[in-house]
Amino acid sequence: MEGGERPEPHEGFFADGHLVLWTLCSVLLPVFITFWCSLQRSRRQLHRKDIFRKSKHGWRDTDLFSHPTYCCVCAQHILQGAFCDCCGLRVDEGCLKKADKRFQCKEIMLKNDGRALDAMPHHWIRGNVPLCSYCVVCKQQCGSQPKLCDYRCVWCQKTVHDECMKNSLKNEKCDFGEFKSLIIPPSYLTSINQMRKDKKTDYAVLASELGKQWTPLIILANSRSGTNMGEGLLGEFRILLNPVQRWKVQVTNKGYYNLRKPKEFTMNNYFSVGPDALMALNFHAHREKAPSLFSSRILNKAVYLFYGTKDCLVQECKDLNKKVELELDGERVELPDLEGIIVLNIGSWGGGCRLWEGMGDETYPLARHDDGLLEVVGVYGSFHCAQIQVKLANPFRIGQAHTVRLILKCSMMPMQVDGEPWAQGPCTVTITHKTHALMLYFSGEQTDDDISSTSDQEDIKETE
Structure with missing residues (x-):
């Protein structure tokens, strides 16, 4: 044949077969490798979860530590692994089982050995001390070397160099540090447990041994609120306090609401009915x-913005003044054309907005969070709420009272207490003072808003 010879049929068949084989390999091999890696990862996760479940540590895994970290077992620098949110141990995944056996976590209770309630040995953890921490012996910075070094007590949070530990603090007793008045000592719980066995009830006498300044702190966190950071917040406090000082409250409603049975809530911050409660209800x-x-x-703020914009157009809460009756300390209050009523116990609302002060260009009664008075304000709609947030408008200040009674006469209205919303039918809401509680607050530098608010209130107080 002119122009060259044709290839034999069997040669073309084998060539096509090789092409098909290599194509299958190029497709199936990555799939097989991915499947095998996923299987191994699943096995490691199951093994890790099994260790977490059986361990006395509060292990949590992370894909990336937020600061330079060294494994407490092998002393190698690690980027990912597991950490205990009670005692602060940090380990590599491969050393997790060894760390669980070798290191002891915070003890909720101690053996009943007759020691004083506020006396116990230090519980030292080596390495990964907080940044900018200083040795209690030589007053020099700890953790400055790029390796596993220095110690931290999981109770008093004191830090000490390796050399200073050998010379000075090996046998020193722990005094629980600056948070002594907030921590429940393990020996106290041991004594309580023994008293219950002995059927004794003089708990006040036992508490008096810790001094008048002892006011133990109980931490409550909503794991579903905001960005679901409740567990992380609890972990921060577990490191500082006794791990027993944490409560997780989960309420599960079964069936429909029984309107004949009163529902009781504990309000710490604010109560509201109207557009802000509607946005919270839709978001929830x-x-x-x-x-x-x-x-x-x-994303959460964007969703709130969407529902707020929608309510500006729909106005689902309009004519609120025709649907409710408001009483302050037994006196009925005539309401203007409002869409929402907010009852405040603290100065901030809606992510830090100083609602009672507004723009600060008007005189208003002095408000405190410890005077037993509630501040009651009204809003004209979602757009008015947005204006107050950016200080372009003032709220409608209704007044202050010790007891607030709100009667919803008809229809369903959205309500919320401290960010927990629900849809409520005709009812009577009565808000009265319950009790005082010691709270923590940030004592850092004041913002411009705080300074201006304080100066305005001082001016008002002077004029009065």
């Missing part, structure tokens, strides 16, 4: 369906 309903989609603060 969608978050319940897909919690994983609401883990970003920016």
Whole structure:
């Protein structure tokens, strides 16, 4: 044949077969490798969860530590691994089982050996001390070397160099540090347990041994609120306090609301009925369906903005003054054309907005969070709420009272207490003072808003 010879049929068949084989290998091999890696990862996760479940440590895994970290077992620098949110241990995944056996976590209770309630030995953990911490012996900075070094007590949070530990603090007793008045000592719980066995009830005498300044702190956190950071917040406090000082409250409603039976809530911050409660209710309903989609603060604010804009157009809470009656200390208050009523116990609302002060250009009664008085304000709608947030408008200040009574005469209205919303039918809401509680607050530098608010209130007080 002119122009060259044709290839034999069997040669073309083998060539096509090799092409098919290599194509299958190029497609199936990555799939097989991915499947094998996923299987191994699943096995490691199951093994890790099994260790977490059986351990006395509060292990949590992380894909990236936030600062330079060294394994407490092998002393190698690690980027990911596991950490205990009670005692602060940090380990590599491969050393997790060894660390669980070798190191002891915080003890909730101690053996009843007759020691004083506020006396116990230090519980030292080596390495990964907090940044900018200083040795209690030589007053020099700790943790400055790029290796596993220096010690930290998980109770008093004192830090000490390796050399200073050998010379000075080996046998020193722990005094629980600056948070002594907030921590429940393990020996105290041991004594309580023994008293219950002996059927004794003089708990006040036992508490008096810790001094008048002892006011133990109990931490409550909503694991579903905001960006679902409740567990992380609890972990921060577990490191500082006794791990027993944590409560997780989960309420599960069964069936429909029984309107004949009164519902009681403990209000710490604020109560509201109207557009802000409606936005919270809509947000809550969608978050319940897909919690994983609401883990970003920016996204959450965008969702709130969407529902606020929608309510500006629909005005679902309009004519609130025709649907409710408001009484302050037994006196009925005539309401203007409002869409929302907010009852405040603290100065901030809606992510830090100073609602009672507003723009600060008007005189207003002095408000405190410890005077037994509630501040009651009204808003004209979602757009008015947005204006108050950016200090372009003042709220409608209704007044202050020790007892607030709100009667919802008809229809369903959205309500919320401290960010927990629900839809409520005709009812009577009565808010009265319950008790005082010692609270923590940030004592850092004041913002411009705080300074201006304080100066305005001082001027008002002087004029009075």
